Amino acid sequence: MPPKDIAIVGAGLAGLACAKTLAAYDVRLRLFDKGRSPGGRMATRRVEAEGQVLNFDHGAQYLTAHGAAFAAALDAAHAQEWPDAGRRVGVPRMSSVPRALAEGMDIDLQRQVTQITGGPGAWYLHHLDARLIRPGRPFPTQAPEREGPFDAVVLAMPAPQAGALLAGPAPHLAAVLEVVRFEPCWALMLAFPQRLDLPDAIRLESGPIGWAARDSSKPGRDANQELWVVQGGPAWSREHLELEAEQAGTLLLEAFARHAGGSLPAPFYKAAHRWRHALVEVPLGAPCLWDASLGLGATGDWCIGARAEAAVDSAAALVAAIRSS
Ligand SMILES: Cc1cc2nc3c(=O)[nH]c(=O)nc-3n(C[C@H](O)[C@H](O)[C@H](O)COP(=O)(O)OP(=O)(O)OC[C@H]3O[C@@H](n4cnc5c(N)ncnc54)[C@H](O)[C@@H]3O)c2cc1C
Known part of the structure; x- marks a missing residue:
C-alpha cells in the first residue's frame, strides 16, 4: 500500500x-x-550596495525544456526566453x-x-x-x-x-x-558602475572561466544596472575549491579582466559563492x-x-x- x-x-x-x-x-x-x-x-542572491538592491542568479543560469512536463512548469512560472529562443530564465529572477x-x-x-x-x-x-x-x-x-x-x-x-x-x-x-559525481563551481557576482563592452553571454572552453553572463540583460531585470555572474570552469573550480571566497573571487575577476582585453572598471560589489555540488558529472x-x-x-x-x-x-x-x- x-x-x-x-x-x-x-x-x-x-x-x-x-x-x-x-x-x-x-x-x-x-x-x-x-x-x-x-x-x-x-538560486538568486539579493544584496544591497551603494544604495541599490542587486539580484544575482548565482546558481542555474538558464533552463532548457526537452519534455512537456518541464515546459509546462516553465510556462506556469512565466519563464521567458534568454539569451535566445532555445533557453529560458525565471522572471524577474531565477x-x-x-x-x-x-x-x-x-x-x-x-x-x-x-x-x-x-x-x-x-x-x-x-x-x-x-x-x-x-x-x-x-x-x-x-x-x-x-x-x-x-x-x-x-x-x-x-x-x-x-x-x-x-x-x-x-x-x-x-x-x-x-x-x-558532481562538478563544483565558483560563482562570482559583480556589479559595475558602467556598461562593459562584452556580449551578454560568454562560454569559454579553456582557462579559469567557463561561463559569464550579464545578469542585468535578462528579461524583467533592472537594465540600468550592470550585473555579471562569472563562473569558474569545472577544472579550475575543483583545483581552487578550498580557497577563501575573497581569494577565489579576486582570481576570477583577474581572469575576467584578461578576457575583457586587460582591464575593467572597479566593481562596486564583488562576492564569490562556492557550490560544492553544482552540475552532475556522473x-x-x-x-x-x-x-x-x-x-x-x-x-x-x-x-x-x-x-x-x-x-x-x-x-x-x-x-x-x-x-x-
Ligand atoms: C552554478 C550552477 C549553475 C547551474 N547552471 C544550470 C543551467 O544553466 N541550466 C540548468 O538546467 N541547470 C543548471 N544548474 C543545475 C540546476 O540548478 C539543478 O539541476 C537543479 O536546481 C537541481 O535541483 P534539485 O532539487 O535536484 O537539487 P537542489 O536544487 O540542490 O535542492 C536540494 C535542496 O535540499 C536542501 N538540503 C540539502 N541538504 C539538506 C538537509 N540535510 N536538510 C534540509 N535540507 C537540505 C538544500 O537546501 C536544497 O534546497 C546549475 C547549478 C549550479 C549550482
Whole structure:
C-alpha cells in the first residue's frame, strides 16, 4: 500500500515537484529545507550596495525544456526566453521558478536534517536550526528536534548529502549513491558602475572561466544596472575549491579582466559563492531511488543528468514508484 505520511527533505526543484504531485493524492506531507527560501540551486542572491538592491542568479543560469512536463512548469512560472529562443530564465529572477512551484506549500525552512532514525513504517527526522551550522564553526551542541513518525522519507538533495543521511538507516542505498559525481563551481557576482563592452553571454572552453553572463540583460531585470555572474570552469573550480571566497573571487575577476582585453572598471560589489555540488558529472543512471519495503527514497537531477529538467523528471519517476508501492 502506498505510504500516507511522507516527509520530503529538500525543497529544490525535485522536492517541490515531488510535493506538488503527491499533494494530489490522499497523503499527509511535510517538507523541510535548510535554506532561508525554497529553490536550492535555482538560486538568486539579493544584496544591497551603494544604495541599490542587486539580484544575482548565482546558481542555474538558464533552463532548457526537452519534455512537456518541464515546459509546462516553465510556462506556469512565466519563464521567458534568454539569451535566445532555445533557453529560458525565471522572471524577474531565477528563484521565481521554484517560488511558483512552492506557492501554497507549507515548508519548514532553515531546518537542517541531520539524522534519520526509526524503521519501516515509523521513520523519524532529527533537525537543527540551520543558522547555527556554519562552516568553520563548532557543530551546535543543542539536541536536535525530532519529527515523525513518517511512513516514508524522500531525500531530495545532492547525492552525497542524501548518502550521508541514508548511511545509518539504509547503508545499501547509501552505497548505490556512491557512483554519482558532481562538478563544483565558483560563482562570482559583480556589479559595475558602467556598461562593459562584452556580449551578454560568454562560454569559454579553456582557462579559469567557463561561463559569464550579464545578469542585468535578462528579461524583467533592472537594465540600468550592470550585473555579471562569472563562473569558474569545472577544472579550475575543483583545483581552487578550498580557497577563501575573497581569494577565489579576486582570481576570477583577474581572469575576467584578461578576457575583457586587460582591464575593467572597479566593481562596486564583488562576492564569490562556492557550490560544492553544482552540475552532475556522473549520474546514477536510474530515474530515482526507491526502496518500497523500507519506505525510503531519493530524487534529484543527479539521477538523470546535469540540468534542472532532470530534477523534475526524477521527481515524477519517484512519485510513480511511490504510488505503485
Ligand atoms: C552554478 C550552477 C549553475 C547551474 N547552471 C544550470 C543551467 O544553466 N541550466 C540548468 O538546467 N541547470 C543548471 N544548474 C543545475 C540546476 O540548478 C539543478 O539541476 C537543479 O536546481 C537541481 O535541483 P534539485 O532539487 O535536484 O537539487 P537542489 O536544487 O540542490 O535542492 C536540494 C535542496 O535540499 C536542501 N538540503 C540539502 N541538504 C539538506 C538537509 N540535510 N536538510 C534540509 N535540507 C537540505 C538544500 O537546501 C536544497 O534546497 C546549475 C547549478 C549550479 C549550482
